[in-house]
Amino acid sequence: MDYQNELAGQVALVTGGTKGTGRAIAERLNSAGATVIVTARSHPESLADGIQFIPSDLSTKEGTSKVASEVLNRFGKIDILVNNLGGSDTPGGGFSVLTNEDWESTLQTNLLAPVRLDRAILPQMLERKSGVIIHIGSIQAKLPLHDSTLPYAAAKAGLVNYSKGLAKEVSPKGVRVLTVSPGWIMTAASKRMMERISESSNISVEAAEQTVMDALGGIPYGRPARPEEVAELVGFLVSPRAGYLTGTEYVIDGGTIPTI
Template structure:
């Protein structure tokens, strides 16, 4: 997204305003990569996350977006700096035990839905009115190919929440398009992140601690990755940065899959 030009009342030389971006879950993994890419694109970035990161000169708003009260307070702090031009929801993940439906109780389902669906819904609800008032903006929801290919053993509730996020994003895109706001979804497949390592650790517990076997099982559950490897956080972030740019001005209501060819259907 290019810088907007503000004309001064005195008629002096117009000054470019720096686009504002807000990234949830932006302190590690894919979220941290998104922050780097948006900063390289010249954006002023605010990160909303539970814990601060290291080495990034960005504005940090501490919040657990799974908590509705914390989400409202985070939105208030973001809006104190002005409505964001770009809002990227990366926050998500799964900490539920393996074992499928029988291992998931009310607490596990509530936690997965709060983090992977409702955290985005809550922040959108608070920030979108200001974006509508200004008449422009970009919202990007990070879902997962598990919305189409759920892994029942380790991440069933996560997959269900991401499927709901994908549907919500598509509906929101239609509602906000007339207001100049583009909404899109990016659905990664496997990404080599700390969260992926944690999932492998949980799967390894069922395989006598064999992490290599757990990685093989994870790839097999996905039906294999034709590219031969999982994506890197920077590869996913590059797609998100493109969707946030003016180069994607006509891309709206789309789902961009970044999975090394794992999803073989059209």
């Protein structure tokens, strides 16, 4: 079925939208006819035709204010907000090696940045009684990996909880709020990590992938997700076809989480 123009006339903002899953989401919304703006700290090498870019550091209050005001001043509205920005660069070694700065920077990026951006964007959605907000979570909210990403897991758990509470508040006023929680995604960064593990451990790239899947407790589907698969789910959720869906977390992990 062709959904090429189902988002025509819609303005979409995708944070962290210049690479990886964020880029795939931006391209999916662009292909459906939306006017798409992406934001990140540094300018990408390339963008798909029609996608616009605003540089901004959303881990700061100033960065959030900048991107929100620029988009609203330029386009007059935001219909779709995809809070995709996230990640972790904390060291391995468990809780004892994590500093206050590790915790604070991770919480700023993965929890407080989307909270601030929602606060900046929601008023015009509520005024128009229309809009969709997607928070990109993680299965680590339910399946934390304590060795190196405990702050990230805690931040994503907070994001899922916040997203549910926000949905209960604003859904009666016309704004849908949803969470998409992926498992492991094979982005370009993940591919580079597999190559480093392969080289340092003197094993094949395929064996390196298996070690990561084993660390997650296994992926029944047998492989990580592709960015385009996550983007396709987001594309559906922001569309009119998903008009009755709000307040729900959608896990896309190939069956990684072993519980109901």
